[in-house]
Amino acid sequence: MRLDGFQQWLKDTMGLDASTIGPTLVERAVQRRMTACGRAGLVDYWQLLRDSALEQQELIEAVVVPETWFFRDAQAFATLARHFDPLWAVTHPGERLRLLSLPCSSGEEPYTMVMSLFEAGFPIERLDIDAIDISEQALAKARRGLYGNNSFRGGDLGFRDRHFQAEAGGWQLPASIRARVNFIQGNVLDLGFLPGEARYDAIFCRNLLIYFDEPTQVRTVEILARLLKPEGLLYVGPSEASLLLSRGMTSAQFPMAFAFRKAAPASNPNAGMASGANKYVADKRVASEPTRRAATPLAFTPASPPRASSPSRPKPAPPTLTSTSAKPAPAAATQSSLLDTAQSLADGGRFVEAAAACEAYLQAQGPSVRALYLSGLIHGAMGRDAQAEDHLRKALYLDPCHEEALMHLALLLETRGDAAAGRVLRLRAQRCRTATSR
Numbered sequence: 001m002r003l004d005g006f007q008q009w010l011k012d013t014m015g016l017d018a019s020t021i022g023p024t025l026v027e028r029a030v031q032r033r034m035t036a037c038g039r040a041g042l043v044d045y046w047q048l049l050r051d052s053a054l055e056q057q058e059l060i061e062a063v064v065v066p067e068t069w070f071f072r073d074a075q076a077f078a079t080l081a082r083h084f085d086p087l088w089a090v091t092h093p094g095e096r097l098r099l100l101s102l103p104c105s106s107g108e109e110p111y112t113m114v115m116s117l118f119e120a121g122f123p124i125e126r127l128d129i130d131a132i133d134i135s136e137q138a139l140a141k142a143r144r145g146l147y148g149n150n151s152f153r154g155g156d157l158g159f160r161d162r163h164f165q166a167e168a169g170g171w172q173l174p175a176s177i178r179a180r181v182n183f184i185q186g187n188v189l190d191l192g193f194l195p196g197e198a199r200y201d202a203i204f205c206r207n208l209l210i211y212f213d214e215p216t217q218v219r220t221v222e223i224l225a226r227l228l229k230p231e232g233l234l235y236v237g238p239s240e241a242s243l244l245l246s247r248g249m250t251s252a253q254f255p256m257a258f259a260f261r262k263a264a265p266a267s268n269p270n271a272g273m274a275s276g277a278n279k280y281v282a283d284k285r286v287a288s289e290p291t292r293r294a295a296t297p298l299a300f301t302p303a304s305p306p307r308a309s310s311p312s313r314p315k316p317a318p319p320t321l322t323s324t325s326a327k328p329a330p331a332a333a334t335q336s337s338l339l340d341t342a343q344s345l346a347d348g349g350r351f352v353e354a355a356a357a358c359e360a361y362l363q364a365q366g367p368s369v370r371a372l373y374l375s376g377l378i379h380g381a382m383g384r385d386a387q388a389e390d391h392l393r394k395a396l397y398l399d400p401c402h403e404e405a406l407m408h409l410a411l412l413l414e415t416r417g418d419a420a421a422g423r424v425l426r427l428r429a430q431r432c433r434t435a436t437s438r
């Protein structure tokens with residue numbers, strides 16, 4: 001019995017492609033479990049594994065990567081809460097909002113969904129979130145709702161004071177938030193996984209596909225597409241976006257949120273034959289049309305019904321940049337608030353003003369990874385591929401392992417037909433990931 005047999009078992013059972021986390025991590029996990037069970041060699045341990053469902057779960061627990069935190073890739077949650085705002089509840093009387101977090105790990109992601117919707121004024125008693133993960137250990141932590149410092153990352157931790165109670169062992173979420181989430185142990189690759197059809201208004205499947213090989217990714221995306229309502233939103237992780245485009249999904253045009261929709265059925269029969277890359281380009285052009293930008297930012301695909309903005313939704317009014325030309329920063333605003341302004345303008349679909357704010361920031365401050373990356377995304381959303389590429393490359397010059405910049409640039413080059421260059425960047429991202437996880 002060789003180690004490959006265990007790697008193959010993990011791939012067949014849970015989809016894990018050992019090369020994504022490094023074969024040595026699998027080797028170490030097997031060694032650890034062998035020792036814990038008092039088995040002398042691989043053959044002996046293999047027999048145990050084959051016969052014991054309990055040990056199978058233990059080995060799975062030993063290889064999963066439960067890394068997660070509250071408000072990870074915060075724009076995903078901001079756009080979710082803007083899309084399903086209080087007006088949605090009014091215009092969908094008697095309906096409940098159904099969301100899926102898969103994989104949910106230790107619960108930070110689904111709980112962030114609840115907090116985001118609650119803070120945006122959504123009536124959370126009409127919210128149901130299914131949260132699924134293969135790891136029993138992660139789910140036990142999720143159900144408990146008690147979190148340590150590692151779950152709180154980034155600068156803005158105001159949500160922690162607003163929602164959590166400090167306790168001896170960490171920060172405790174109240175029952176009112178926990179009750180909105182239904183945690184379920186499950187393996188997305190099980191044949192009977194969530195039978196039935198489109199039931200979810202939005203699905204978060206972030207940072208799972210990166211651990212799968214391509215056939216397993218394709219299979220998983222098909223399952224997700226089956227579970228998503230026709231108008232639903234599918235969120236993935238920054239490194240997973242290009243896969244969705246190649247599987248017939250279309251970008252939802254939410255900068256830095258990595259959200260997708262099912263592509264609308266094409267009226268022209270030939271249009272249905274377009275590659276995912278072409279769809280992406282077409283989608284970006286729609287977003288760059290002035291009339292569409294002037295509309296409410298959430299009406300980003302032809303299939304979306306027009307949405308009025310909600311009168312009751314508490315929404316911070318972003319400062320308006322009236323000119324599209326680059327300007328020095330307003331005296332009152334700090335430089336970093338200018339970048340925050342650029343971000344909110346971009347989130348609101350006001351790409352021209354957002355690009356101008358980034359440019360003003362760069363002129364005042366000189367090169368900055370965040371500004372260059374944001375500017376790259378904004379130009380990309382406007383269909384200005386050359387400028388997008390230029391800014392993303394500059395961001396990578398300053399930070400060669402900036403994963404999101406690597407992935408966006410890869411996507412941009414691939415949609416332009418340069419698959420080889422895209423692949424080089426993806427491999428670089430993978431190397432960077434491996435280096436930081438050591």
Ligand SMILES: C[S@@+](CC[C@H](N)C(=O)[O-])C[C@H]1O[C@@H](n2cnc3c(N)ncnc32)[C@H](O)[C@@H]1O
Nearest residue numbers: 014064066068103105133134135187188206207
């Ligand atoms: C990196 S976490 C992602 C958590 C969260 N979605 C996020 O982005 O922060 C990956 C999770 O995938 C889970 N997982 C791995 N394979 C799975 C499978 N086949 N079915 C369901 N969950 C799986 C692991 O247990 C782990 O908790």
